[in-house]
Amino acid sequence: MSAPAPTAERPPRLVLRFAAYSALALLAAGVVIFWVVRHETQSRAERDLAARGERVAARIRAELRPSDVVRPVSPQRARALDRAFADEISDDLVLVKVWTRAGVLAYASDHRLVGARSQEAGDLEAALAGRTLREVVNMADEGARRDLKTIETLVPLRQQGTVVGALDLYFDYASVARDVRATMTPVGITLGVALLLLYATLVPILRQVTRTLAARNERLAEHAGELRRALDERERAERKLSAAERGYRSLIEQLPLVTYIDNLDETSSAIYISPQVEDLLGYSPVAWLGDTEFFPKVLHPEDRERVLAQHAEAYAKAEPFTSEYRFVAKDGRDVWVQDHVMIARDDGGKPLHAQGFLLDVTERIRAEAEREAARRDLAAQNERLRELDKLKDEFIALVSHELRTPLTSIRGYTELLLDGEAGALTEEQRQFLAVVERNSHRLLHLVGDLLFLAQIEAGKLVLDVGALDLAALSSESVEAARPAAEEKGITLTLATGPVPLLAGDRARIGQLLDNLVSNGVKFTPAGGRVDVRVRMARRRAVIEVRDSGIGIPAGERQFLFQRFFRTSTATEQAIQGTGLGLAISKAIVEAHGGAIEVESEEGAGTTFRVTLPVGQQASETAPAAVAL
Amino acid sequence: MSGAGRRPLVLVADDDPDIVTLVRFRLERDGCDVVAAGDGRAALEAALERTPDVAVLDVTMPRLDGYEIVRRLREHAATRMIPILLLTARVQETDVEDGIAAGADGYLTKPFSPQELGRRVQAALGR
Numbered sequence: 024m025s026a027p028a029p030t031a032e033r034p035p036r037l038v039l040r041f042a043a044y045s046a047l048a049l050l051a052a053g054v055v056i057f058w059v060v061r062h063e064t065q066s067r068a069e070r071d072l073a074a075r076g077e078r079v080a081a082r083i084r085a086e087l088r089p090s091d092v093v094r095p096v097s098p099q100r101a102r103a104l105d106r107a108f109a110d111e112i113s114d115d116l117v118l119v120k121v122w123t124r125a126g127v128l129a130y131a132s133d134h135r136l137v138g139a140r141s142q143e144a145g146d147l148e149a150a151l152a153g154r155t156l157r158e159v160v161n162m163a164d165e166g167a168r169r170d171l172k173t174i175e176t177l178v179p180l181r182q183q184g185t186v187v188g189a190l191d192l193y194f195d196y197a198s199v200a201r202d203v204r205a206t207m208t209p210v211g212i213t214l215g216v217a218l219l220l221l222y223a224t225l226v227p228i229l230r231q232v233t234r235t236l237a238a239r240n241e242r243l244a245e246h247a248g249e250l251r252r253a254l255d256e257r258e259r260a261e262r263k264l265s266a267a268e269r270g271y272r273s274l275i276e277q278l279p280l281v282t283y284i285d286n287l288d289e290t291s292s293a294i295y296i297s298p299q300v301e302d303l304l305g306y307s308p309v310a311w312l313g314d315t316e317f318f319p320k321v322l323h324p325e326d327r328e329r330v331l332a333q334h335a336e337a338y339a340k341a342e343p344f345t346s347e348y349r350f351v352a353k354d355g356r357d358v359w360v361q362d363h364v365m366i367a368r369d370d371g372g373k374p375l376h377a378q379g380f381l382l383d384v385t386e387r388i389r390a391e392a393e394r395e396a397a398r399r400d401l402a403a404q405n406e407r408l409r410e411l412d413k414l415k416d417e418f419i420a421l422v423s424h425e426l427r428t429p430l431t432s433i434r435g436y437t438e439l440l441l442d443g444e445a446g447a448l449t450e451e452q453r454q455f456l457a458v459v460e461r462n463s464h465r466l467l468h469l470v471g472d473l474l475f476l477a478q479i480e481a482g483k484l485v486l487d488v489g490a491l492d493l494a495a496l497s498s499e500s501v502e503a504a505r506p507a508a509e510e511k512g513i514t515l516t517l518a519t520g521p522v523p524l525l526a527g528d529r530a531r532i533g534q535l536l537d538n539l540v541s542n543g544v545k546f547t548p549a550g551g552r553v554d555v556r557v558r559m560a561r562r563r564a565v566i567e568v569r570d571s572g573i574g575i576p577a578g579e580r581q582f583l584f585q586r587f588f589r590t591s592t593a594t595e596q597a598i599q600g601t602g603l604g605l606a607i608s609k610a611i612v613e614a615h616g617g618a619i620e621v622e623s624e625e626g627a628g629t630t631f632r633v634t635l636p637v638g639q640q641a642s643e644t645a646p647a648a649v650a651l
Numbered sequence: 652m653s654g655a656g657r658r659p660l661v662l663v664a665d666d667d668p669d670i671v672t673l674v675r676f677r678l679e680r681d682g683c684d685v686v687a688a689g690d691g692r693a694a695l696e697a698a699l700e701r702t703p704d705v706a707v708l709d710v711t712m713p714r715l716d717g718y719e720i721v722r723r724l725r726e727h728a729a730t731r732m733i734p735i736l737l738l739t740a741r742v743q744e745t746d747v748e749d750g751i752a753a754g755a756d757g758y759l760t761k762p763f764s765p766q767e768l769g770r771r772v773q774a775a776l777g778r
Contacts, residue, residue: 424711424740424761431740431762432669438765439673444680467762 041229049218049225056214061207068202069174072115073157076176076192079111083119083190084180092123092180092188095138096130104130115198117173118162120191121180122147129188150177150189159196172196281381287338287366287374290315294376303360303383305353323349323357334364341366341374347384359388412481419477426470433463472603476586479610486528486614493564493635494519496529497557500536504544504553512549515540520558523637527615535611538604539568539631545598546629547572559637563617566633574625583621584609592625608633658684659776662703664694664720665738666712674707677765678772691715695723702729705775707768710739710750721753734775738763 086107090096096104108119112132121130126141126148141147146156155178162171173193180188275282276297284295292315296308304321311317322330326348337344343365350358364379437460439445441453448456478484501517508515525532543553551571558565573592575583582588586606593600612619617635661683663674668689675685686701688694692714698706706724710717717737724730737750737758750758756775759768 427740427761428667428670432667432673434762435670435673435765439676442766444676463762 038230038233041233042226045225045229046222049222053214053218057207057211060210060214061203064206064210065199065203068199069157069159071202072174072194072199073155073176075115076157076174076194077155077178079116079192080176080178080190083108083111087121087180087190089182089187092121092129094123094129095127096121101130101134101137105132108132115194116192117171117195118191118193120193122150122189122191124151124186124188126151146177147189150179151186153179153181153186155179160193162193174199278380280383281360283379283381284367285338285377285379287341287376289335291318291334291338291377293318300381303352303381304350304358321350321352323351325349330362337364338377347388357385358383359385415477416481419474419481423470423474426466430463430467430470434460434467437463469601469603472601472607475607476603476610479607484610484614486531488526488528490524491527491529491532493522493525493532493557493566496533497536497555497566500533500540501555503537504540507541508544508553511544511547513544513547514552515544515555516552517555518557520556522557522559522564525564525635525637527635528611531611531614535608535633536566538608539566539633542604542631543568543570543572543629545600546570546593551628560634562637564635564637566635567630569628569630571628574627574629575621575623576625577623580621580623584619658682659704660684660686660701661772662686662688662694662698662701662706662708664688664691664697664707664712664717665709666690667709670709670738673765674768677769681769681773683772683776691717691720695720698724698730698733699727703733705772706733706735707772708735708737708755710737717755718749718753721750721755725754736768736771736775 086104091100091104112119119130119132120128122141123129126144128137128139128141131137146158150156155176158175158177160173160175162173173196176192176194178190178192179186180190276299279299281300281303282295282297283293283300286292286294293312296311298308300311301307306317306321314320319327319331330346330348333344333346343363345364346362347359348362350360352358361382361384362379363382364377367375367378369375437456440448441456441460475484497517497519501515505515540553540555543555547553547570553568553570556565556567556569573596575590576592579588579590583590584605585602587602588606589600589602609619612633612635615635617633619631619633621629621631623629659682661678663671663678663685664687665671665674666689671687671689675687678685683705686697686703688697691712694706694708694712695715697703698720706720708717708720715723717739721735721737724733724735734756735754737755738761739750739758740761757771759771
């Protein structure tokens with residue numbers, strides 16, 4: 024109720040206005056009715072008077088002689104006529120005139136203007152033409168002395184069918200007025216009363232109507248107020264909503280992805296697409312929305328059929344889905360997107376439209392492709408490596424077989440000859456065959472070393488672990504080297520302390536000892552010493568081989584255990600060797616969980632020290648594969 | 652195995668004729684008769700035909716390898732009990748195990764000493 028005061032004030036004013044209007048209307052109606060009735064009454068009275076005039080004229084005509092209408096009558100005749108008319112002349116008929124054909128006044132009951140010509144030639148002419156005229160005139164205008172309102176009746180006078188003059192009668196109008204008054208007084212009173220009654224009944228109705236109207240107005244005003252408030256409310260809400268929508272939209276259009284809304288009908292045309300699409304593909308939203316076939320056109324040809332089918336199915340079923348596919352951007356680039364499609368529904372769950380977003384996943388797909396390519400490369404490389412490894416194994420087996428088979432013949436036949444199976448040999452022949460035998464042995468040894476090294480490198484060194492007596496093995500190696508030492512005049516000694524049985528590969532440890540002792544003898548000049556010591560130290564077995572040889576240059580010691588490495592002094596002095604012995608020795612030691620080290624002084628000698636674990640550790644490390 | 656006065660028969664199979672000759676020479680000196688074969692198929696046929704007292708077979712031979720010959724010989728009643736020595740140029744322990752698993756009685760690694768081979772054959776002959 025925002026404006027109750029004006030609506031409350033309105034009814035009285037309205038009623039007054041209606042009362043005034045209706046009063047005026049009734050008054051006007053009364054006046055009109057009164058005027059119409061009066062006019063009718065008056066004209067009837069006038070007609071009655073005229074009719075009387077005609078009757079009077081008919082009687083008076085009978086009194087007239089033809090001469091009376093030829094020229095103004097004589098005064099005697101006039102008096103005679105006065106007498107003749109006297110009966111007729113009354114309160115009503117105030118004047119009688121007789122006109123000649125020539126329009127001259129022949130007689131007048133008041134005797135005035137006789138012989139004068141008519142001033143109203145038109146009227147008289149019409150009467151002389153045979154017509155009866157009636158007219159309200161003032162006597163003063165007719166030259167009378169009295170000022171009296173009359174009704175003039177002009178009647179033609181005929182003799183044998185022709186008009187010879189006109190009879191002019193003036194009746195006092197007062198009779199008409201009397202008649203009218205007599206008729207109009209009751210009519211007026213009745214009308215007045217009726218109108219008053221009508222008004223009296225109208226006013227309450229009016230009041231009622233105005234009150235109803237006022238009430239209705241009030242209600243309407245209230246409704247209008249409510250409507251206005253509702254509209255205001257709605258406007259405010261809409262303003263608020265549009266502000267919120269603008270907020271959301273700007274937020275969405277700031278995200279690093281393209282959002283869109285599609286129709287769910289069979290066209291699947293876009294309703295909205297966010298401006299980021301221009302960054303993604305180079306096409307503006309206007310171009311996109313302006314063409315219902317835009318989406319299929321920018322899809323990558325290889326993905327088009329699949330994506331359209333997916334969309335059609337999902338839209339038809341109104342189901343969400345996620346898909347990855349390519350667009351072709353305006354500049355021709357392939358752009359990978361991840362498309363997340365959802366179905367928007369109204370409160371009743373009825374699908375409204377599809378909405379979703381497109382994420383640019385080009386970088387990820389590219390990275391994946393690169394990773395996949397790298398993985399394939401790696402797999403191929405692995406395959407090649409496996410192939411190479413297999414080839415190497417096959418090569419080793421082949422070399423082993425192909426070298427050992429001819430060596431079998433060389434050594435076998437040499438043995439037969441040396442055994443005298445082909446007859447007795449001269450001393451020289453025996454010496455030569457001994458050289459063949461020794462070199463074939465060297466060759467065999469080299470093949471064995473190479474094969475062993477290959478096994479180590481392939482990680483296929485397998486130890487045949489058993490209990491071994493280090494003292495006994497050392498003794499065997501020293502005794503094996505003794506002939507060579509004696510040949511060079513080298514003193515070769517062995518000192519063994521109490522050493523428990525070790526867990527290890529007897530053949531490999533033997534090979535290790537052989538290598539170290541024969542190396543010592545090889546690199547020690549004539550007259551020198553090679554001393555071998557076997558003992559326990561800090562719960563580990565220690566083997567020391569000390570020589571008084573040429574020594575190893577300090578700068579070369581770090582390379583000493585590398586395969587095929589030969590010291591510069593060994594090369595200079597042309598000492599035979601392959602550079603494999605120490606590499607193999609180190610591998611054997613490490614396979615047993617031990618360590619090998621070297622101390623050397625150039626020109627003074629070299630000591631190799633091997634430490635091996637005693638007890639369980641050795642067996643644990645026994646099957647170890649060792650790489651050089 | 653061998654009756655009195657009869658020289659024992661030894662099958663020697665190797666694709667290297669030099670080695671066949673070497674082994675034949677040694678074994679004939681030791682009082683054996685030798686039947687030789689240059690490949691696996693020939694060795695198997697000779698063994699089935701002649702039923703030798705001992706077979707000395709190279710492992711790596713064309714057409715049929717030593718292991719396969721051992722397996723086939725063990726399938727026949729007549730040859731099931733023949734002592735077989737394998738000659739192998741391979742050194743991996745698995746090779747040896749393969750040979751023993753196939754039913755060989757022993758093996759020699761190339762290069763071998765002819766004297767040693769002779770001793771092993773004599774031992775197999777029970778002399």
